[in-house]
Amino acid sequence: MEKRHQVVILGGGFGGLTAARSLRRDPVDVTLIDRRNFHLFQPLLYQVATGSLSPANIAAPLREILKHQKNTRVLLGECSGIDVGGRRVRLKDGDVPYDTLIVATGARHSYFGHDDWGAFAPGLKTVEDATLMRRRIFLAFEAAERESDPDKERAWLTFAIVGAGPTGVELAGALSEIAHDTLKHDFRRIDPSQARILLIEAADRVLPPYAPDLSASAARALERLDVRVMTGTTVTGVDDDSVTIQAGGRTEVLSTRTVLWAAGVRASSLGKVLADATGCPIDRSGRLIVEPDLTLKGHPEIVVIGDLANFAHQGGRPLPGVAQVAIQQGRYAASIIRARLQGGSVRPFSAFQYRDRGNMATIGRAAAVVELPWLRFSGLMAWLAWLFVHLLNIVAFQNRLLVLVQWAWSYLTFNRSARLITGDNPFPLDL
């Protein structure tokens, strides 16, 4: 029996999983390697962080998704290096050879070189990040209830969100609902609606990649929700009980015990590993600068997709780190492999073309902004579109049902039943 073409995919996020599924009918052996046993629907991670959904509702076991795809195996493992010459991926307990390697290991949040801020300002990329953020948010209200010093109480009730991209805007909207509605009757001493929610953004408007009129309507919606929008403002320091900001040349220190990080991202460390091994350049965020066909220069057998790839061959600016880009690149990676197998050898392939299907973000209850190639709108209709698109795109059918039940319930009752404070040491009020 002839040995089949071996495809190894690193990472089971949107890009890697799409590539694997796209190859289901091709005469190749696929090995999907991830450190996690599940695919995570990251666009809803902020709902875990704010107690609306449980982690399992937005996750689907990779083995379950791929169980009937006979040409594919899943390995739970961590890649410790790549032997580019020998075409082998190194795992802790052995090597996996490849003919084509698809690298889709994504990005983590980053602190613009200030890694020490991480201890005070949790980001939001993994399930653990989300449960930590959830714990920080709900512990802050508990701590405020127990605080006798008014200044300290105020610091516990001040929430600073850094970054007003979709995640930051969505976090701010959810926090406003928590403060004004969910916790309305929960406390006896504090009034949760007195919480201050600050949304800090270095650019001159919220949702900077969107059209200016959508940014403006998002800002108006946020202000109706009592969120203080601070654009043109840079964060220059974060510590245990404050965030330092700079705006128009003036520096200010804001007392807060809860800083939520929704700003920078940094590509997975495999970017650096591959750059060193192949001589491929990386950008400041650690992303590999890929060829028009998403391969590395001189290495047509290595395809890089998703948040790890800096693809700037369309419009001059790198494509954004969103699910749509990763999904389309995953499909494209599969199509390169298919075409090469049919052609019998590695051959030039037409460049990757991103088709922007649009962007959306929710801003609390019954409000959202939607940007399609041919239409922009905001408000209730945008929110319904957001609900519909997100529900449809959750991977497992059961999860669609569970998410729908929980959304309907939260909408009617304002309750967030998944607001558990968990962790090995669940009650360190001094955090």
Next chain:
Amino acid sequence: MEKRHQVVILGGGFGGLTAARSLRRDPVDVTLIDRRNFHLFQPLLYQVATGSLSPANIAAPLREILKHQKNTRVLLGECSGIDVGGRRVRLKDGDVPYDTLIVATGARHSYFGHDDWGAFAPGLKTVEDATLMRRRIFLAFEAAERESDPDKERAWLTFAIVGAGPTGVELAGALSEIAHDTLKHDFRRIDPSQARILLIEAADRVLPPYAPDLSASAARALERLDVRVMTGTTVTGVDDDSVTIQAGGRTEVLSTRTVLWAAGVRASSLGKVLADATGCPIDRSGRLIVEPDLTLKGHPEIVVIGDLANFAHQGGRPLPGVAQVAIQQGRYAASIIRARLQGGSVRPFSAFQYRDRGNMATIGRAAAVVELPWLRFSGLMAWLAWLFVHLLNIVAFQNRLLVLVQWAWSYLTFNRSARLITGDNPFPLDL
């Protein structure tokens, strides 16, 4: 205004929460103190440990449950001591005075004096316990898939459950379904149905507190599920890759990488604290030996309920550590306070009387045993009764709906979508 009677309740489990709710119309001020911000429906914790349900599905925020109960406040806090003479509960950041104290801090699992076994054999009392156990179970299959040595693979596929009470029996049944059905098509190298599931029990039958014929039908159901039931067998050692057992004078070492602990419990450390402060005796498990009215001798203002209480005034043997006992004792504690307030002073009160409403346990899919005061039955009808009773008793209505959806889905598809391997270091195959 006259100062109202101050009731402080330590612990928001079945006993403490029932006591708090029972006092909702009484002219008292209630303070419920818990280290957690949620009430946990422990009887379904094994379903979290085996990936059927998410933690939030069996938890309900204490503040949410009590938000409209105006005479009650909830404090998130950890009791560091009790000033019995001054009638004050000590918290880290201050004291809370009481007129009546209800202590309902429950129990943890324990290793019969072998605390070092804890590192290898996780127990099942908290949400963190359940997610750790879940991780251990599903990582074991992953590790087996990656193992090239057949003996080591076999050790990864051997699961030893210590203790055949309801939790042990339910874990064994769920593990069998995971091995035979859930993971059926998930792996490419191993056959998960080759997993060995050992249920080790020191008594001469499973479910020892139940009637012998129910134990027998439970054992038959377990054997149909391919569970090896080892009664009359004592565990004398647990380490990283084996469990040592003793049966009929013979000692045997079984290779296994996964030991799940469903055996002993130890009362919360407040038992010892109160024993030292009041001279009240404690039993070997650390439970306080209470008076017929659940108070401590010489301290009618301290009521101890639930797993922390050793109540042996009815039938001579201590009541079992089950939800029903705690709930009835919580109601009784509230009624003592009410009667005393109406009587104007502390007065003798009729003894607590436990009404045994019955016991039940599931043994995998569509099988259970039910023991009512006037009837015993097993099989499908028992399973339906089990489902019904558990669904009805879950605290929040939304959770009933979510659990029902997930049970129906698992029943139809064998899927366990909550089988996430999570934790700060999610992939240490050497555990």
